Amino acid sequence: MSRIVIVSHSHPNLRYGGGEVAAYRQFQHLLSLGEDAHFVGSTIGPEDSDKFFGRSQQVIAFGPRDYCLQGRGMDGFQMEHARIADEDWLVEFLLSFGADIYHFHHFWNIGAGTIRRLRAALPEARFLCTLHEMTAICANHGQMVKRSGELCHAASEVACAACLQRPPADFVLRRARMQEMLGVFDQLLSPSEFLRDRFEDWGIAPGRIAVIENGLDHAADPLPETEDDLLRKSGRFAFFGQATPTKGLDVLIRAAALIEAQGHDSDQPLAIEIHGLDEAGFRRMWPDLKVPECVRFCGRYRPQDGVQIMRGYGWIIIPSVWWENSPVVIQEARAAGTPMIASDIGGMAEKTAGWGIPFRTADATALAAAILSVHGDAQALAEHKARITPPLDLAGFHQEWLRACTGPAKGSLQKAG
Amino acid sequence: MALNMDFCFGDGEAMLVVAGWSSDHWLDLELYIDETRLAPRLVTRHARRDLRTAERFGVLAVFDLAGIDMAGNATVHVKSGQEFTEIQPERLVTDQQRLVEIGVDELFFAWLRLLAAGELTMPTGEVAQAAVTRLRFAPLLPRESDEFGLGVDRCLTDPAGQGLVSGWFLPAMGQVQPLTALALDDQQLCRVALFAGALSRTDLEPYGGRYLFTGSDGFAGAFLMPQPVRGQVQVLFVIPGQENAAGVLAPAGPRPPTDFAAELCQVQIDLPDPAHKTGLRAAMLPPMPAWQPPAAAAPWPRSGPVLLLLDHDLPDIDLRDVLRRTGQRLGRPVELFLLRDRLGSVLVEAIEGAARELPQGLRLAGSGMALDLQAALPETLLFGRSSTLFQIDAGAGVFARGTAQMPFHLTLLDPIGAIGRDGGAAAGDPAARFQRDLLPFALSGPTAGLKPMLARAPQAFLTQEARLRHIAERLLRADLAGAEILGGMPYFAGRAGPSARTLPGGLDLHLYDAESRKLMEAAA
Numbered sequence: 033m034s035r036i037v038i039v040s041h042s043h044p045n046l047r048y049g050g051g052e053v054a055a056y057r058q059f060q061h062l063l064s065l066g067e068d069a070h071f072v073g074s075t076i077g078p079e080d081s082d083k084f085f086g087r088s089q090q091v092i093a094f095g096p097r098d099y100c101l102q103g104r105g106m107d108g109f110q111m112e113h114a115r116i117a118d119e120d121w122l123v124e125f126l127l128s129f130g131a132d133i134y135h136f137h138h139f140w141n142i143g144a145g146t147i148r149r150l151r152a153a154l155p156e157a158r159f160l161c162t163l164h165e166m167t168a169i170c171a172n173h174g175q176m177v178k179r180s181g182e183l184c185h186a187a188s189e190v191a192c193a194a195c196l197q198r199p200p201a202d203f204v205l206r207r208a209r210m211q212e213m214l215g216v217f218d219q220l221l222s223p224s225e226f227l228r229d230r231f232e233d234w235g236i237a238p239g240r241i242a243v244i245e246n247g248l249d250h251a252a253d254p255l256p257e258t259e260d261d262l263l264r265k266s267g268r269f270a271f272f273g274q275a276t277p278t279k280g281l282d283v284l285i286r287a288a289a290l291i292e293a294q295g296h297d298s299d300q301p302l303a304i305e306i307h308g309l310d311e312a313g314f315r316r317m318w319p320d321l322k323v324p325e326c327v328r329f330c331g332r333y334r335p336q337d338g339v340q341i342m343r344g345y346g347w348i349i350i351p352s353v354w355w356e357n358s359p360v361v362i363q364e365a366r367a368a369g370t371p372m373i374a375s376d377i378g379g380m381a382e383k384t385a386g387w388g389i390p391f392r393t394a395d396a397t398a399l400a401a402a403i404l405s406v407h408g409d410a411q412a413l414a415e416h417k418a419r420i421t422p423p424l425d426l427a428g429f430h431q432e433w434l435r436a437c438t439g440p441a442k443g444s445l446q447k448a449g
Numbered sequence: 450m451a452l453n454m455d456f457c458f459g460d461g462e463a464m465l466v467v468a469g470w471s472s473d474h475w476l477d478l479e480l481y482i483d484e485t486r487l488a489p490r491l492v493t494r495h496a497r498r499d500l501r502t503a504e505r506f507g508v509l510a511v512f513d514l515a516g517i518d519m520a521g522n523a524t525v526h527v528k529s530g531q532e533f534t535e536i537q538p539e540r541l542v543t544d545q546q547r548l549v550e551i552g553v554d555e556l557f558f559a560w561l562r563l564l565a566a567g568e569l570t571m572p573t574g575e576v577a578q579a580a581v582t583r584l585r586f587a588p589l590l591p592r593e594s595d596e597f598g599l600g601v602d603r604c605l606t607d608p609a610g611q612g613l614v615s616g617w618f619l620p621a622m623g624q625v626q627p628l629t630a631l632a633l634d635d636q637q638l639c640r641v642a643l644f645a646g647a648l649s650r651t652d653l654e655p656y657g658g659r660y661l662f663t664g665s666d667g668f669a670g671a672f673l674m675p676q677p678v679r680g681q682v683q684v685l686f687v688i689p690g691q692e693n694a695a696g697v698l699a700p701a702g703p704r705p706p707t708d709f710a711a712e713l714c715q716v717q718i719d720l721p722d723p724a725h726k727t728g729l730r731a732a733m734l735p736p737m738p739a740w741q742p743p744a745a746a747a748p749w750p751r752s753g754p755v756l757l758l759l760d761h762d763l764p765d766i767d768l769r770d771v772l773r774r775t776g777q778r779l780g781r782p783v784e785l786f787l788l789r790d791r792l793g794s795v796l797v798e799a800i801e802g803a804a805r806e807l808p809q810g811l812r813l814a815g816s817g818m819a820l821d822l823q824a825a826l827p828e829t830l831l832f833g834r835s836s837t838l839f840q841i842d843a844g845a846g847v848f849a850r851g852t853a854q855m856p857f858h859l860t861l862l863d864p865i866g867a868i869g870r871d872g873g874a875a876a877g878d879p880a881a882r883f884q885r886d887l888l889p890f891a892l893s894g895p896t897a898g899l900k901p902m903l904a905r906a907p908q909a910f911l912t913q914e915a916r917l918r919h920i921a922e923r924l925l926r927a928d929l930a931g932a933e934i935l936g937g938m939p940y941f942a943g944r945a946g947p948s949a950r951t952l953p954g955g956l957d958l959h960l961y962d963a964e965s966r967k968l969m970e971a972a973a
Contacts, residue, residue: 107766110764110766112769114766114798115798116798116802119802145805149805149806152806189939199941199942199944201763201836201941201943202763204839204941205763208774208839209770
């Protein structure tokens with residue numbers, strides 16, 4: 033039996049981001065299959081660490097195979113440990129597993145140097161990395177959105193220097209460091225073709241990145257719906273997400289305000305409900321935006337309840353103003369059998385193609401038009417629902433992952449060569 | 450009444466100085482060298498209190514001997530009125546020191562005034578030592594009196610012996626002579642090139658009731674001690690109209706080279722006249738030394754440890770990547786000398802991190818703004834900026850192993866040269882572009898060969914790179930270095946590290962050194 037270590041930049045016991053959730057689901061699925069799997073997550077930085085760790089404590093265990101490192105805070109531009117002693121410890125810790133497979137989900141808090149050194153020490157092991165966003169390409173939080181708010185289509189030393197106000201030479205170093213680090217993996221994985229294409233445009237050789245969706249186990253298929261159900265749901269729209277600027281909730285609120293201002297003559301009342309934050313949280317982010325009457329804030333929800341909540345709506349809206357990659361909201365909407373209205377870029381366009389309605393990104397008027405185009409239209413809702421295919425489940429993910437794990441390790445190939 | 454001659458001596462190779470006294474205010478002086486008659490180029494008069502009079506009986510006359518053939522047996526006479534005094538040849542050699550040691554104060558000060566004004570050759574050796582010794586006990590002036598006010602805002606030196614002064618001077622009465630100055634340490638004297646009245650100082654207007662205020666009463670001055678500094682440097686401001694004291698003495702504070710350069714740049718900004726800006730800088734620089742690198746040695750075996758002399762011009766944390774990449778390319782043990790005056794924790798961590806990943810070995814051999822030439826160093830030296838070493842091709846000659854036909858190797862990033870090589874019109878002169886355009890470069894070669902050349906390179910440069918660029922240019926012109934020209938595209942310069950410090954006016958240290966080089970070449 034192979035020993036597998038899943039390494040993540042965070043731990044879902046502490047934060048519930050897409051990358052760490054996907055990593056942890058993979059770990060749990062491996063355990064359910066009886067695999068010799070271990071999970072190594074991390075706190076994000078000193079603020080989190082202070083809650084759980086002694087000052088000199090490097091790791092705590094949430095379970096016999098479930099570890100959480102003390103994240104010291106890592107400069108996302110450099111992606112290296114500030115203190116070499118921390119890197120030494122982490123290399124020693126990861127080496128101690130003597131694993132056959134190291135699968136990294138992200139490399140923040142792990143460090144490029146850690147990965148290089150681990151690779152050098154374990155030439156026979158298999159190294160995989162899932163790319164959850166574009167941090168290696170873009171130093172602006174990996175979002176490829178310029179600080180001006182404009183979408184960025186390609187990284188270059190000069191363009192990045194202009195965006196981030198650093199000398200171009202810094203980006204020469206950063207790109208080299210990132211590409212060298214990615215180069216030590218036997219296999220890179222991307223949950224979307226969009227992300228793979230971005231990395232290939234950036235310099236990763238074609239064929240190095242396999243596209244495997246994150247696995248999501250989902251409950252039984254949705255119950256059959258009557259025409260009345262569909263008609264009622266055709267007036268119910270929902271947003272699931274956080275109050276971060278890039279999630280585009282402000283675009284949705286503006287669109288709702290436009291609809292209300294122009295009036296709409298459907299028999300179905302329009303309801304737009306916001307899950308993931310309350311109105312106070314929204315006002316902190318956008319204090320000047322008036323919330324229309326058709327919008328209601330529902331507050332936070334348990335992640336495992338997301339699919340069930342989505343089934344109560346006709347449409348899920350994902351108005352993000354950055355590219356996204358493979359948002360879990362889209363997988364959950366597929367699991368719920370609820371179609372989407374989505375920004376027409378990146379992972380959103382790719383993942384909702386055929387069963388979603390695209391609108392021009394960041395354009396509240398276009399979003400309002402998209403909402404009105406299906407509002408009160410039970411037939412359109414039924415047609416879109418019919419086109420939805422369920423997301424890849426964890427068993428399906430595992431099968432594809434096993435294929436990615438075949439073949440000799442890169443280190444041993446180099447050694448032989 | 451004729452001249453009572455006290456001293457007569459040669460000054461440099463082309464002047465003769467006569468000193469003494471006469472009650473005749475319209476003294477008629479001539480110098481006879483064999484049959485050649487010369488009138489004095491300059492005669493100054495001063496009071497002699499030893500004569501118990503305030504009359505300006507003291508005489509100091511300068512004769513210009515340029516173009517005069519003084520054969521070894523030439524006879525020299527000084528004619529005053531109808532009297533001829535023959536000068537014994539030995540006096541021409543010994544009288545200068547005698548003047549300094551036993552001349553009356555007023556004469557000594559008059560001699561100093563002519564030195565400060567640049568009318569006489571600056572003494573060296575024992576005479577200079579004697580003058581410095583005498584100045585220790587000479588009467589001095591306060592900075593403020595009824596006759597004048599002197600403010601010294603800057604009085605600075607750097608380790609290369611460069612000096613900078615600035616301040617203001619307000620006399621109570623109009624003076625024919627400007628403010629002048631001399632710099633001295635324990636053993637030597639030098640003239641301060643002083644630009645009096647060169648700086649606008651309208652802030653001094655409140656002094657207008659006591660002194661003559663013009664609004665441009667600020668001065669700036671520069672000097673270069675001819676020999677390495679010994680002891681405390683001081684500047685003697687020679688005050689016009691004040692003949693009974695040496696002047697005002699101000700201690701010069703030592704500054705690190707870059708801080709000194711920053712002060713100089715600030716003064717240059719304040720000087721409205723471009724000629725003063727240039728003159729100030731030129732006055733503290735020696736002429737570019739004339740030397741040729743020794744002929745090429747035998748083929749050079751490039752093996753064993755490499756001394757990496759690194760100007761790290763990227764963020765500190767990036768040093769790890771630079772060392773890792775450079776070490777991988779060299780494939781040899783690396784001993785690092787980092788051109789930093791101190792190593793912060795990020796740099797230390799970066800070096801340790803790189804050492805973890807270079808199996809052949811990486812060791813910090815030292816740090817500082819210049820290589821310690823006395824230290825035991827590896828046989829091979831490689832110099833470059835981090836941005837250059839990181840971005841040049843992996844196959845660049847400076848990384849090569851195996852025996853080289855030419856011991857020194859220079860890799861240049863030269864866009865014009867590369868275009869020319871690829872079929873463009875003009876390849877031009879790479880050596881000229883190398884200096885003019887400050888082309889990025891890396892230089893490798895035997896440490897033992899580079900050390901003596903580094904010792905000969907101008908110490909006035911702020912950066913080690915400027916010295917090595919100077920050496921590389923000489924090697925290039927003498928065809929003693931294997932040179933390869935790379936395209937240089939894409940290449941991005943580093944903007945971090947001490948050499949990237951922006952001085953007042955916008956120059957970084959590399960550009961500052963480039964200006965120094967031009968001025969030194971112009972003076973050569």
